[in-house]
Amino acid sequence: MIEVTDLTVRYGGVTSLDGMNLHFDSGVCGLIGPNGAGKTTFFNVLSGFVRPAAGSVTAFGDDLLRMAHFRRARWGIRRTFQTEQAISALSVYDNVAMIHSAMRGAARRADVLAAIEFVGGGISPDAKVGSLTAGQRRLVEVARAVAGKPRLVLLDEPAAGLPDSETEHLTGVIKNIPEHTGALTILVDHDMSLVSAVCGTTAVLDFGKLIASGPTAQVLRDENVMRAYLGTAEVI
Structure with a gap:
């Protein structure tokens, strides 16, 4: 609320x-x-x-x-912006993980992968963000927003x-x-x-x-x- x-x-x-x-x-x-x-x-x-x-x-x-x-x-608080914030040269996994500070180790990895799986769109965690379509990049932004409780x-x-x-x-x-x-x-x-x-x-x-x-x-x-x-x- x-x-x-x-x-x-x-x-x-x-x-x-x-x-x-x-x-x-x-x-x-x-x-x-x-x-x-x-x-x-x-x-x-x-x-x-x-x-x-x-x-x-x-x-x-x-x-x-x-x-x-x-x-x-x-x-x-998590947020997406009108302009993309994900770093093109990094993988999807690294882009989501870099804003995740609530956990460490295996728990952190599991949470990051769960966020990527949640947004779907056929996105591989290992893919470079720069290789994705515009729609997939937008989903990566949402994945960054839902990771980390x-x-x-x-x-x-x-x-x-x-x-x-x-x-x-x-x-x-x-x-x-x-x-x-x-x-x-x-x-x-x-x-x-x-x-x-x-x-x-x-x-x-x-x-x-x-x-x-x-x-x-x-x-x-x-x-x-x-x-x-x-x-x-x-x-x-």
Whole structure:
């Protein structure tokens, strides 16, 4: 569970998050909105890369904002980014293992291999990341996010640019993250089919303000959401 209260982030004269109040309970939750709405800023606050001007963030009873960023990783925050972070010259196994600090020895190896097996996609642990397809590389990013007993998994546009067939596989992987890891998962993506398929709850940001939050199907039919994000007031 994550509880966000009056979260405000300013960059000079620009307010990127404006008094954000949000509650996500469990499972896979969506965070959507137009470009520049504040979604990645929110992830940066959770990750410890951005210090807010005001507000609080509590996750599973712990005050995240009081933790240094490296302690948040040890606590259990995992994240993917819009740009790939995996190192092309290293193997899939080494890329997943390098972010894994919770275990050592045989237990660590077993956990890394389990993460790679979980994302599927026909990926060999020994393959160099640079030899993989775009979809497989994206799965490696997700494998890095589910290794090491995460408590909060943040996925920043994992389906961007992927063809339908690879998005379909990724959809199944994301949907199963909470069951596989026990982690609350927050998905940011512009693919509304993906959001609808995996997110039980969705919140919508527009110019840093939360304009809707609730069951995904209901939120996507909200007229304010359709005007601000989808560009139409027609019922979808």
